[in-house]
Amino acid sequence: MEYAPATPERTERLDAARTSGDLRAHNRVQLLRAIHDSGARRTRSQLTHDLDLARGTASVLIGSLAADALIAESPVEDARPVRGRPTLVPGPHPDGPQVLAADLREDAWELAVCSIGGGYEILGGQAHDGTPEEALRPLAAAARAATSGRVVGIGLAVAGPVRDGVVDISHLGWQDVRVPEFFDVSVPLIVGNDARLAGVAEARRGRLQGVAVGLHLHIDFDPGGTLLLDGRPMAGSSGTAGEFGHMPLASRSLDEPCLCGAWGCWSLRVGANALLRHAGLAAGGGRGRALAERILASDGEAVAENARALGEGVAALVNALDPGVVSLSGMGVELLARARDEIEAAYLDGLMAFRRSAPPPIAPSSLGRAGPLIGAMESAFDAFLTPSGLQAWRELRGFGLV
Amino acid sequence: MEYAPATPERTERLDAARTSGDLRAHNRVQLLRAIHDSGARRTRSQLTHDLDLARGTASVLIGSLAADALIAESPVEDARPVRGRPTLVPGPHPDGPQVLAADLREDAWELAVCSIGGGYEILGGQAHDGTPEEALRPLAAAARAATSGRVVGIGLAVAGPVRDGVVDISHLGWQDVRVPEFFDVSVPLIVGNDARLAGVAEARRGRLQGVAVGLHLHIDFDPGGTLLLDGRPMAGSSGTAGEFGHMPLASRSLDEPCLCGAWGCWSLRVGANALLRHAGLAAGGGRGRALAERILASDGEAVAENARALGEGVAALVNALDPGVVSLSGMGVELLARARDEIEAAYLDGLMAFRRSAPPPIAPSSLGRAGPLIGAMESAFDAFLTPSGLQAWRELRGFGLV
DNA sequence: AAGATTATGCTCTAGTCGTGAGCAAAACAT
DNA sequence: ATGTTTTGCTCACGACTAGAGCATAATCTT
Numbered sequence: 001m002e003y004a005p006a007t008p009e010r011t012e013r014l015d016a017a018r019t020s021g022d023l024r025a026h027n028r029v030q031l032l033r034a035i036h037d038s039g040a041r042r043t044r045s046q047l048t049h050d051l052d053l054a055r056g057t058a059s060v061l062i063g064s065l066a067a068d069a070l071i072a073e074s075p076v077e078d079a080r081p082v083r084g085r086p087t088l089v090p091g092p093h094p095d096g097p098q099v100l101a102a103d104l105r106e107d108a109w110e111l112a113v114c115s116i117g118g119g120y121e122i123l124g125g126q127a128h129d130g131t132p133e134e135a136l137r138p139l140a141a142a143a144r145a146a147t148s149g150r151v152v153g154i155g156l157a158v159a160g161p162v163r164d165g166v167v168d169i170s171h172l173g174w175q176d177v178r179v180p181e182f183f184d185v186s187v188p189l190i191v192g193n194d195a196r197l198a199g200v201a202e203a204r205r206g207r208l209q210g211v212a213v214g215l216h217l218h219i220d221f222d223p224g225g226t227l228l229l230d231g232r233p234m235a236g237s238s239g240t241a242g243e244f245g246h247m248p249l250a251s252r253s254l255d256e257p258c259l260c261g262a263w264g265c266w267s268l269r270v271g272a273n274a275l276l277r278h279a280g281l282a283a284g285g286g287r288g289r290a291l292a293e294r295i296l297a298s299d300g301e302a303v304a305e306n307a308r309a310l311g312e313g314v315a316a317l318v319n320a321l322d323p324g325v326v327s328l329s330g331m332g333v334e335l336l337a338r339a340r341d342e343i344e345a346a347y348l349d350g351l352m353a354f355r356r357s358a359p360p361p362i363a364p365s366s367l368g369r370a371g372p373l374i375g376a377m378e379s380a381f382d383a384f385l386t387p388s389g390l391q392a393w394r395e396l397r398g399f400g401l402v
Numbered sequence: 403m404e405y406a407p408a409t410p411e412r413t414e415r416l417d418a419a420r421t422s423g424d425l426r427a428h429n430r431v432q433l434l435r436a437i438h439d440s441g442a443r444r445t446r447s448q449l450t451h452d453l454d455l456a457r458g459t460a461s462v463l464i465g466s467l468a469a470d471a472l473i474a475e476s477p478v479e480d481a482r483p484v485r486g487r488p489t490l491v492p493g494p495h496p497d498g499p500q501v502l503a504a505d506l507r508e509d510a511w512e513l514a515v516c517s518i519g520g521g522y523e524i525l526g527g528q529a530h531d532g533t534p535e536e537a538l539r540p541l542a543a544a545a546r547a548a549t550s551g552r553v554v555g556i557g558l559a560v561a562g563p564v565r566d567g568v569v570d571i572s573h574l575g576w577q578d579v580r581v582p583e584f585f586d587v588s589v590p591l592i593v594g595n596d597a598r599l600a601g602v603a604e605a606r607r608g609r610l611q612g613v614a615v616g617l618h619l620h621i622d623f624d625p626g627g628t629l630l631l632d633g634r635p636m637a638g639s640s641g642t643a644g645e646f647g648h649m650p651l652a653s654r655s656l657d658e659p660c661l662c663g664a665w666g667c668w669s670l671r672v673g674a675n676a677l678l679r680h681a682g683l684a685a686g687g688g689r690g691r692a693l694a695e696r697i698l699a700s701d702g703e704a705v706a707e708n709a710r711a712l713g714e715g716v717a718a719l720v721n722a723l724d725p726g727v728v729s730l731s732g733m734g735v736e737l738l739a740r741a742r743d744e745i746e747a748a749y750l751d752g753l754m755a756f757r758r759s760a761p762p763p764i765a766p767s768s769l770g771r772a773g774p775l776i777g778a779m780e781s782a783f784d785a786f787l788t789p790s791g792l793q794a795w796r797e798l799r800g801f802g803l804v
Numbered sequence: 805a806a807g808a809t810t811a812t813g814c815t816c817t818a819g820t821c822g823t824g825a826g827c828a829a830a831a832c833a834t
Numbered sequence: 835a836t837g838t839t840t841t842g843c844t845c846a847c848g849a850c851t852a853g854a855g856c857a858t859a860a861t862c863t864t
Binding site for chain 1: 839840843844849850852
Binding site for chain 3: 420421422423425446447450457458460461465484485486487488489490
């Protein structure tokens with residue numbers, strides 16, 4: 001029997017080392033990633049064991065990273081009495097690479113500068129009126145002002161679907177807004193959906209750490225989310241995967257239209273807009289957050305209905321996607337605190353029978369409102385922490401030092 | 403600002419080469435994979451270019467694979483006049499590795515032996531009465547008889563969810579059937595859901611070739627499927643991802659119970675069981691396939707209803723998962739041929755507005771009923787085509803030749 | 805039919821990498 | 835003050851890939 005051969009492209013692997021030189025580049029990245037992922041908290045000796053390196057190899061690698069000003073070694077802080085030659089902690093270099101991370105919400109933005117290891121400092125923020133001009137111009141100006149020679153990338157979280165930097169926020173009337181055109185910077189700009197970036201943050205520094213398959217749901221006006229596979233978000237073919245809010249997961253009527261253009265969407269039942277709608281108020285347009293929060297605090301029937309719909313939808317997603325943990329951020333945290341029983345009852349009821357013996361836990365985010373910002377940082381670093389990223393940094397420094 | 407460090411485990415990459423020795427092992431695998439994926443049809447010279455190898459390196463690698471009886475080179479078949487020294491085509495070695503692949507359906511099974519390159523030969527098959535004993539004993543015996551020293555793995559497709567080799571087929575009353583215990587063989591046994599394996603086949607040799615994110619749906623009694631990311635099926639945390647049939651994707655009533663234990667499932671509206679139910683006949687239990695096929699051939703309202711529900715559900719899945727192509731196998735092929743208009747109308751209507759300008763195509767499988775079998779073969783080879791798999795083969799041969 | 809041209813395979817040298825042993829360094833324990 | 839323990843540095847060694855030079859085997863040209 002015969003059939004068509006597979007395409008040769010499929011055999012290519014991006015992260016595969018082929019030559020000896022690739023090997024060194026690969027191992028440099030791996031070590032720098034380990035330092036970053038551990039929060040610049042592990043000692044050189046611990047890292048050597050973590051990555052199963054020979055001491056000689058670690059010596060060369062650490063030395064080369066330090067020579068490129070990618071890291072600097074400093075003494076352990078809480079030096080308890082330990083026998084043997086003291087080891088050092090590799091951490092961010094004083095002149096080392098940084099990324100900018102920004103979180104652009106419906107009503108304000110925030111900008112931070114971040115170092116290897118994940119430490120960050122808020123540079124500023126500003127309220128805006130919701131138009132692309134008023135929101136993006138000042139943010140872009142602030143980012144440009146902060147873009148020193150050390151900045152190797154910018155991550156930006158926005159509250160809407162993103163396709164190649166083109167953003168739609170139906171709430172605010174944003175249609176095909178080309179975000180990168182506002183930014184006059186020469187470093188890579190990573191624009192991502194806030195729900196997805198919150199999920200990335202959760203996978204790297206929050207409740208989804210070490211989880212092979214995690215489902216993160218960010219509930220704001222609408223529910224959105226992402227599936228995290230080994231800490232990487234599933235992007236989809238056009239970068240817009242994760243719009244779980246636009247499946248009919250808890251619908252009682254497929255004839256009810258959603259603003260997205262589809263019918264009977266989950267987002268008509270879960271999130272701030274659903275709370276408003278249940279109270280007979282106008283929903284959509286990105287307005288009414290304060291009102292929705294008051295309804296949530298009232299613990300009324302609207303909240304219970306929201307909770308049931310959340311549980312039903314999560315059950316459907318778990319049935320299909322089989323995650324190990326489900327994490328919630330945004331309004332989901334408070335909803336879980338107020339109505340866990342309703343959520344869990346609907347959740348268990350909606351699971352396939354064979355999943356009920358060990359249902360994946362539903363956990364609140366541990367990162368608070370910082371999720372999208374941290375996710376933006378991690379995404380920007382992801383683009384830098386590659387063989388070509390480190391190579392570009394080395395060459396740039398070479399020019400600067402001549 | 404600070405927060406918890408990431409787990410060190412996350413930094414580990416299974417397929418990463420660390421030492422020079424790993425490099426050679428990695429490149430051997432890569433080359434052998436390229437030969438296999440291309441259907442053993444590309445010449446040595448083409449492969450050298452595909453993988454961007456130096457001729458010297460290719461020489462060594464091909465030589466070492468040939469020395470281990472993993473491949474054998476033979477002249478090109480349709481030798482058209484070409485200038486230059488003629489090149490050879492690496493293909494399966496006459497004593498090279500093989501895998502067994504089996505497709506276990508509700509009423510019969512089939513067993514095949516497969517070589518590097520993807521060629522296979524059906525060894526036999528048998529009808530059965532649906533009990534685990536009657537279905538699995540003869541299959542296991544046939545597999546054992548066919549397990550020569552050349553066989554390095556067995557892939558088995560079954561029509562139900564699989565967790566670590568434990569199978570449930572509610573149709574047939576199979577509950578927690580431990581399939582591996584029936585097989586008295588010493589080579590790895592890969593048991594997989596048939597819908598998922600059909601998707602794997604589609605991604606490697608069918609309509610999803612070269613598609614970065616593909617959604618495959620296999621429609622039999624129920625709809626099931628898998629998401630294919632760079633040709634690899636998304637397994638989920640317990641191996642049971644892809645049960646899209648048990649989301650309420652086209653439900654008009656969340657109070658309608660499904661055999662799976664959940665409510666309002668898509669599988670109540672799509673597939674052979676839905677056809678039977680629409681005709682007022684008993685559904686479930688794995689019976690009525692012939693009847694359902696007759697209903698399908700009648701082109702009546704039941705078919706139109708099935709088609710609409712299929713379109714609605716695919717739209718919801720596309721909204722959330724953002725695949726580049728959707729492929730259908732099983733009953734989906736005929737449904738698509740008979741009712742493409744109904745399917746597409748419901749599909750477009752259910753998409754988010756911004757997806758309607760370039761909706762992912764819905765394409766019928768190009769592999770016919772062989773999908774699960776081919777997927778089982780590919781999965782078994784996946785387990786072998788690794789550094790450790792090739793190493794084990796070399797050692798085994800070493801003993802044999804002494 | 806014989807030489808020129810062309811593409812491929814083989815062989816060998818050069819450069820690079822990681823390993824691991826041996827030694828130096830820097831702490832604690834006695 | 836001396837021994838013990840752990841870590842960092844250095845260097846010889848084996849293994850790998852790249853690339854150049856040569857051999858090989860076909861087609862093309864005259």
